[in-house]
Amino acid sequence: MENLWSDGDAKAAIARHAAKGINEDLALRVYTTRLLGGEPRLVLHGGGNTSVKTRMSDITGTEIDVLCVKGSGWDMGTIEAPGLPAVRLAPLGELKGLQALSDEDMVNVQRCNLLDSKSPNPSVETLLHAFLPHKFIDHTHSNAVLSLTDQPDGEALARDVFGKRAALVPYVMPGFALAKKTDEISRAHPGVEGLVLLKHGIFSMGATAEEAYVRMIDLVTLAEKRLAKETRKIFAGATLPKAIATAAEVAPILRGLMSLPARTGGREASQRFVFEFRTGPEILAFVGGKEIARYSQQGPVTPDHAIRTKNLPFVAPAPEAGKLDVFARDTKAALEKFAAAYHAYFARHNGKQVVAKKELDPVPRVVLVPGLGLFGLGNTSKDAKIAADLAETTVAVIADAERLGTYECIPEPDIFDIEYWSLEQAKLSAAAEKPLARRIVVVTGGASGIGAATAQAFAREGAEVAVLDRDVSKVKGLGIACDVTDPASVRAAFDKVAATWGGVDIVVSNAGAAWQGRIGDVDDATLRKSFELNFWAHQSVAQNAVRVMRAQNLGGCLLFNTSKQAVNPGPDFGPYGLPKAATLFLMRQYALDHGGDGIRANAVNADRIRTGLLNDEMIAQRSRARGLSEADYMGGNLLGLEVTADDVAQAFVALAKAPKTTGSVTTVDGGNIAAALR
Numbered sequence: 001m002e003n004l005w006s007d008g009d010a011k012a013a014i015a016r017h018a019a020k021g022i023n024e025d026l027a028l029r030v031y032t033t034r035l036l037g038g039e040p041r042l043v044l045h046g047g048g049n050t051s052v053k054t055r056m057s058d059i060t061g062t063e064i065d066v067l068c069v070k071g072s073g074w075d076m077g078t079i080e081a082p083g084l085p086a087v088r089l090a091p092l093g094e095l096k097g098l099q100a101l102s103d104e105d106m107v108n109v110q111r112c113n114l115l116d117s118k119s120p121n122p123s124v125e126t127l128l129h130a131f132l133p134h135k136f137i138d139h140t141h142s143n144a145v146l147s148l149t150d151q152p153d154g155e156a157l158a159r160d161v162f163g164k165r166a167a168l169v170p171y172v173m174p175g176f177a178l179a180k181k182t183d184e185i186s187r188a189h190p191g192v193e194g195l196v197l198l199k200h201g202i203f204s205m206g207a208t209a210e211e212a213y214v215r216m217i218d219l220v221t222l223a224e225k226r227l228a229k230e231t232r233k234i235f236a237g238a239t240l241p242k243a244i245a246t247a248a249e250v251a252p253i254l255r256g257l258m259s260l261p262a263r264t265g266g267r268e269a270s271q272r273f274v275f276e277f278r279t280g281p282e283i284l285a286f287v288g289g290k291e292i293a294r295y296s297q298q299g300p301v302t303p304d305h306a307i308r309t310k311n312l313p314f315v316a317p318a319p320e321a322g323k324l325d326v327f328a329r330d331t332k333a334a335l336e337k338f339a340a341a342y343h344a345y346f347a348r349h350n351g352k353q354v355v356a357k358k359e360l361d362p363v364p365r366v367v368l369v370p371g372l373g374l375f376g377l378g379n380t381s382k383d384a385k386i387a388a389d390l391a392e393t394t395v396a397v398i399a400d401a402e403r404l405g406t407y408e409c410i411p412e413p414d415i416f417d418i419e420y421w422s423l424e425q426a427k428l429s430a431a432a433e434k435p436l437a438r439r440i441v442v443v444t445g446g447a448s449g450i451g452a453a454t455a456q457a458f459a460r461e462g463a464e465v466a467v468l469d470r471d472v473s474k475v476k477g478l479g480i481a482c483d484v485t486d487p488a489s490v491r492a493a494f495d496k497v498a499a500t501w502g503g504v505d506i507v508v509s510n511a512g513a514a515w516q517g518r519i520g521d522v523d524d525a526t527l528r529k530s531f532e533l534n535f536w537a538h539q540s541v542a543q544n545a546v547r548v549m550r551a552q553n554l555g556g557c558l559l560f561n562t563s564k565q566a567v568n569p570g571p572d573f574g575p576y577g578l579p580k581a582a583t584l585f586l587m588r589q590y591a592l593d594h595g596g597d598g599i600r601a602n603a604v605n606a607d608r609i610r611t612g613l614l615n616d617e618m619i620a621q622r623s624r625a626r627g628l629s630e631a632d633y634m635g636g637n638l639l640g641l642e643v644t645a646d647d648v649a650q651a652f653v654a655l656a657k658a659p660k661t662t663g664s665v666t667t668v669d670g671g672n673i674a675a676a677l678r
Contacts, residue, residue, distance in 0.1 A: 001039075001041070001042075001144075001217045001220045001221045001224060002217070003213075003214060003217045004035050004038075005032075005035070005210055005213055005214060009031065010028060010031055010209075010210070013027050013028065013030065013031040014027045014028065017030065017081065020081070022081050023054060023056070025052050025054035025068075025135075025209075026052060026054060026068055026081055026084060027081075028052075028136075028208075028209035028210075029050060029051070029052040029068060029084060029136065029209060030079060030080065030081055030083075030084065031209065032050070032136075032138070032209045032210070032212070032213040033050045033070065033076050033079050033084070033138075034076065034077060034078070034079060035213060036048065036050065036076055036138060036140055036213070036216065037075060037076025037077035037078070037079065038077045040389075040393070041142065041143045041144070041220075042140040042141070042142050042143075042216075042220065043076050043077070043140050043141065044141070044389055044390060044393055045075075045308065045386045045389060045390065046073075046075070046076075046304070047140075047141040047201075047302065047304050047305075048070075048076055048138075048139050048140040048141055048201070049069065049070040049076075049123040049125055049129070049139050050069070050070055050076070050084075050136075050137065050138050050139065051067055051068060051069040051070070051084075051123075051126075051129035051130075051136070051137045052067075052068050052084075052135060052136050052137075052209070053065065053066070053067055053068075053089060053134075053135050054066060054068060054135075056086050056115060058088075058115060064088060064089075064090075065088075065089040065090060066086040066087060066088060066089055066115060067086070067087050067089045067092065067126070067129060067130050068084040068085065068086050068087075069084060069085065069087065069122050069123050069126050069129050069130075070083065070084055070122075070123050071083050071084065071085045071119060071120030071121060071122060071123070072120050072121040072122070072123065072124075073120050074120065082119070082120075083120070085114055085115075085116065085119030085120060085122055086114070086115040086116070086119075087110055087113050087114055087115070087122055087126065087130075088113040088114075088115070089130060091109065091112075091113045092109070092110070092113065092126070092127060092130035092131075093130060093131070095109065095127060095130075095176070096131055096180070096183065098176075100176070100177075101175075101176040102176075103124075103175055103176075103421075103422060103423050104422070106124075106127065106175060106176050107121060107124075107423065110122045110126050110127075124174050124175060124423055125139065125174050125175075125178070125179070127175075127176055127179035128174075128178060128179040128182050128183075128203075130179070131179050131180070131182065131183035131186075132182065132183065132186055132203075132205060133186075134205035134206060134207070134212070135206070135207055135208070136205065136206050136207070136208060136209050136211070136212035136213075137203060137204070137205050137212060138203065138204045138205075138212045138213060138215075138216045139201060139202070139203045140201055140202060140216060140220075141200070141201040141202075141302045141304065142201065142202055142220045142223065143393060143396055143397050143400070144220055144223035144224040144227055144400070145158075145196060145201065145202045145219075145220060145223045146199075146201070146301045146302055146397045146401075147223070147227055147397050147398075147400035147401040147404060148161060148223045148226060148227065148401075148404070149196065149198045149199050149200075150199055150301055150397065150398075150401050150407055150408060150409050151401060151404065151405045151406065151407070151408055152405070152406060152408050153405065154198055154199065154408070155168055155170075155198055157226075157404075157405075158196050158198065161222050161223055161226045162194075162196060162219065162222060162223075164191075164192070165192060165193050165194065165219065165222075166192055166193060166194040166195060166196045166202070166219055167185050167186065167188070167189035167192045167194075167195050167196070168185075168195075168196050168198060169181060169182055169185050169195050169196065169197045169198065170198055171197070171198050171199045171200055171410050171414065173303070173414065173417055173418065173421075174200075174303070178197075182195060182197075182203075192205075193205065193206075193215040193218075193219065194215055194216070194219045196219075199302070199303075199409055199410045200302055200303060200410075201302060202216070202219060202220070204216035204219060226404075227400045227403070227404060230400075230403040230404045231403075232403055234285075234289075234399060234402045234403050235285045235286060235288070235289035235290075235291075235399070235402070236289065236290045236291070237285075237288050237289065237290060238288055238289060238290040238292070238370060240288060240318045240370055240371040241318055241319075241320035241321070241323075241371065243320065243321035243322070244318065244319060244320065244321060244371035244372055245319040245320065245321045245322075245323075245324060245327065245372070246321075246372075246495070246499070247277045247279075247372060247373065247498075247499040248494075248495035248496070248498040248499040249319070249321075249324055249498075249551075250316075250319045250324075250327070250369060250372060251275050251277065251375065251498050251499060251502040251503060252498050252502065252503040252504075252548050252549075252551035252552045253324060253327065253328045253331065253551055253552070254275070254316065254331065254367060254369075254375065254502070255272060255273065255275060255502040255503045255552055255554075256503070256551065256552035256553045256554050257328070257331055257332055257335055258272075258273060258335065258363050258364070258367075258377065259271060259272040259273065259552075259554055260272075260361060260363065267553065267554050267555040267598040268505075268554060268555030268556065268557070268598055268600070268659055270554050271438070272438050272439075272505075272554060273363065273377040273378060273379065273384070273438060273502070274377070274378055274379065274380055274381050274383070274384045274438060274440065274464055274501050274502060275375045275376070275377060275384055275500075275501055275502030275503075276375065276376040276377075276378070276381065276384035276385045276387065276388040276500075276501075277373060277374075277375055277388075277499055277500070278373055278374050278375075278376070278388050278391070278392055279372065279373030279374070280373070282395055282396065282399065283373050283374055283392065283395055284371070284372075284373065285399075286368075286395045286398070286399065287315075287368045287369060287370050287371070287372070287373065287374060288370050288371055292315055292368065292370070293315065295398055295402060295407050296312075296313055296315060296368060296398075297312055297313075297315075298407055298408060298409050299311060299312065299409040299410065299412065299415045300394065300409060300415065301393065301394050301397040301398065301401075301409060303410060303414065303415070303418040304418070305390045305393075305394070306415055306418045306419040307418065307419065307421070308365065308383075308386055308387055308390055309365045309366050309387055309390050309391065309394075310342075310360075310364060310365050310366075310419060311342075311345060311412075311415050311416070311419055312364070313364055313365075313366035313367065313368050313374075313391065313394075314334070314335065314338050314364035314366070314367050314368070315334075315368045315370075316331050316334065316367055316368065316369045316370070317330040317331055317334060317370075318369070318370040318371045318372075319369065319371070319372060324551075338362070338364065339362040339363075342362035343359070343362060345412070345416070346359045346360075346416075348412075348416075349412070349413055349416040349417075350420075352413070353420075357420045360419070360420075363377070364377065365377045365378065365387045366387055366388075366390075366391040366394075374388065374391050374392075374395075375388070375502070376388025376389070376390075376391055377502075379433065379437060379438055380437065380438075380462075380464070381464050381501060384501075433462060434460075434461050434462025435461050435462060435657060436458060436461035436462045436463040436506075436653075436656065436657070437462035437463070438462075439458075439462075439463040439464070439505040439506055439656075440463070440464050440466070440497065440501045440502070440503055440504050440505045440506070441455075441458045441463045441464065441465045441466070441504075441505065441506040441507070441508065441656075442465075442466050442468060442493075442494070442497055442504055442506070442507045442508070442541075442545065443455045443458070443465060443466070443467055443468065443507075443508045443510060444468045444469070444482070444484050444507075444508065444509055444510050444511040444537075444541055445468075445469055445484070445510045445511030445512065446465075446467035446468065446469055446475070446508075446510065447467055447469035447470075447471055447472055447474065447475050447479070448469075449609075449645055450510060450561065450606070450609060450645045450648050450649065451467070451469070451508070451510045451511065452467075452645070453644075453645035453646045453648065453649040454508050454510060454645075454648070454649040454652050454653075455467050455475075455477075456649070457646065457649035457650060457652070457653050458506070458508075458649075458652075458653060458656070459477070461653060463505075463506070464478075464501050465477060465478070466478040466479075466480060466493075466496075466497045466500070466501075467479045467480070468480050468482040468484065468490075468493050468511075468541075469481070469482065469511070470482070470483060478497070478500060478501075480493045480496055480497070484511045484533070484537035484540065484541060485532045485533055485536065485537050485540075487540045490537075490540045490541055490544050491544055493544075494544040494545065494547070494548055497548075498548050503548055503549075503551070503552045503554075504545055504548045504549060504552075504556065505549075505554070505556055505557065506556065506557045506559065506656050507541060507542070507545040507556075507557070507558050507559065508559045508561070508652050509537075509538045509541045509542060509558065509559065509560045509561065510561040511533065511537060512533060512534050512537075512561060512563070512580075513530075513533055513534070513576075514573070514576040515527075515529065515530040515575035515576050516572050516573060516575060516576065517572060517574070517575050518572050518574070519574035519575070519578075522574065522575050526575055527574075527575050527578070530575045530576060530578075530579050531578070531579045531582075533579075534576065534579035534580055534583060535579035535580075535582045535583050535586070538560055538583045538586060539586060542558050542560075542586070542590055542601075545558060546558075546590070546594060546597070546599060549597065549599055550597055550599075553597075553598075554598070555597065555598025555599055555600070556597075556598070556599045556600070557599070557600045557601075557602070557655070557656050558587070558590055558599065558600065558601040558602070559601075559602055559603070559604065559652050559655055559656065560583055560584070560586070560587045560601070560602070560603040560604070561603070561604055561606070561648075562580050562581075562583050562584045562587065562603040562604065562605055562665065563576075563577075563580045563605060563606060563607065564605050564606065564607035564667070564669055564672060564675035565577035565580045565581070566580040566581040566583065566584040566603075566605065567581070567584070567605065567665075567675050567677060568672065568674040568675035569581075583603075584603055584605075584665065587601045587602065587603045587663070587665075588601070588663050591662040591663035592663070595662060600658075600659075600661065600662035601662055601663065602655045602658075602661060602662060602663070602664045602665070602666070603664070603665045603666070604648055604651045604652055604655070604665070604666050604667075604668055605665050605666065605667045605668070605669070605675060605677070606643065606647075606648045606651075606667075606668045606669060607643070607668075607669035607672060607675060608636070608637070608642075608643060608669060608670075609643055609644065609645055609647075609648060637669055637670030637671040637672055638670065638671025638672070638673070639670045639671050640670070641670045642670075643668060643669060643670050647668055648668050651666045651668045654666070665677045
């Protein structure tokens, strides 16, 4: 483990924070916390914390002793001073005399003693930091330390590796009891550099920020060197099909099977998840191992992971290419067994709780697919990435643990206590979901104009949005370069969306362009070119969307931009209006043929939008032709209002939210009776 401390960077951090009125102790605490948080082998997604004991002024101007400790929700890799809220130290120290303290009372005491009531909740391990006498304290979930201690003889191994440099703490659930136990062991070993929490992580302590940080690096390096001595081969491979299906083929099937059925509203209303796929040599060796049912089903490598990954991952059957129906059937049966096992796990331990818990859903958050890789599941793409990151870390830790001996984590009752820990569950359930959360949306022509406004509108509603366009260089988020007139390009784009997030729920087929010409004079090449983009591209997009949606079996929504030209043609706009009219009827055919699949199809009929098809030059030309100002032309509708790209976007969103509407055309033009439909 590389020591990244820099005297120059430390001095710069002190100066930068001093300009904001922040003292040197806290400045250096921020600096070394970032060093630790930037190394994923030490800290991953909130899995660690740091503190410093210093002095600050309270509201009266009196200087008092405080503990600045990592606050809930802050990432150690990017933390700033507000992420280390100051808590009055003396009241925390007085809690040592208590024999017991509930988690809720502990949190209340900590919040009551914040110097700033607006600060985030201090870490659940605040009392551990407060009870130890050292000025600077660092805590990580080092992969190497976990591989060393996640063993049947982990204590003996740790004692051999760390000797007198670190004291060992048996596993105790984080909170008041762990703080008391750690304090007891620290007082019995006053000269140690660190504390190794068996099957949990490691603490290092020091009089300065540099000393605590360097001790962490040195102790972790000892564990890494011990693991490096082991060279035995692990994960003997199981027999797998010669040809494995792709992630794009497998993910929609998994996503559909793992969506929770809705009580009302049909398939489309099901509670679904967003996926994140990972693969590589190490992952493939892990998921393809002959003994995967043993080493993958022990539990999390460190307790904190259970909050994000649940107690166990789901091991799917190996998906043979060309036999996806068999994969779907076998996966469904395996998931039913997984759910039954989860219900039994909950029943086994819930009866032993002082206060009964409410059972969580039985859907796994990590899926291991032999021959393919692994998927992380979450309510958002961010949550799915977190689950996948933790799963990758689990692969690395278990691989080293198995190379050294036999992987063994904390006992099942302790896993249950962490998974159903009220303090951590409160973090995950605090935020209310937006209307289109967990929905995966594809917008074609989404890099500009109506498409860009539509992509942004769906993102504001909580959806994960993929933009398909020829040029996606300026697209924020998932942009996929795609020529919608090329069926192969469209298929590849939809496969990428499915492999990235697990499937597709809503598609806005928006890409188009306006070719002009008198229909009696226009050449065939122009008309055919317009049909390629304004009709055949919509068919290609819709076909691929339906392909993925049917694999999910969750229903879906197809939305088409048909324009008013489809029903109210304008002079010299035949090359544009004819394919648009065909696309309107294409929409209705999808509504008719795929309603039985739970797939809705609707269209938006828009007109006079100053963007995309109707640019400034065309507006000026049409205004002059009618003897109108541009303002009068753009507002030349029954309401006298100019219609914007966002107005069209909101129409698409409204149709996406209408679960019992299909075959409908929504007019967005401010009022044009000639273009109005029933």
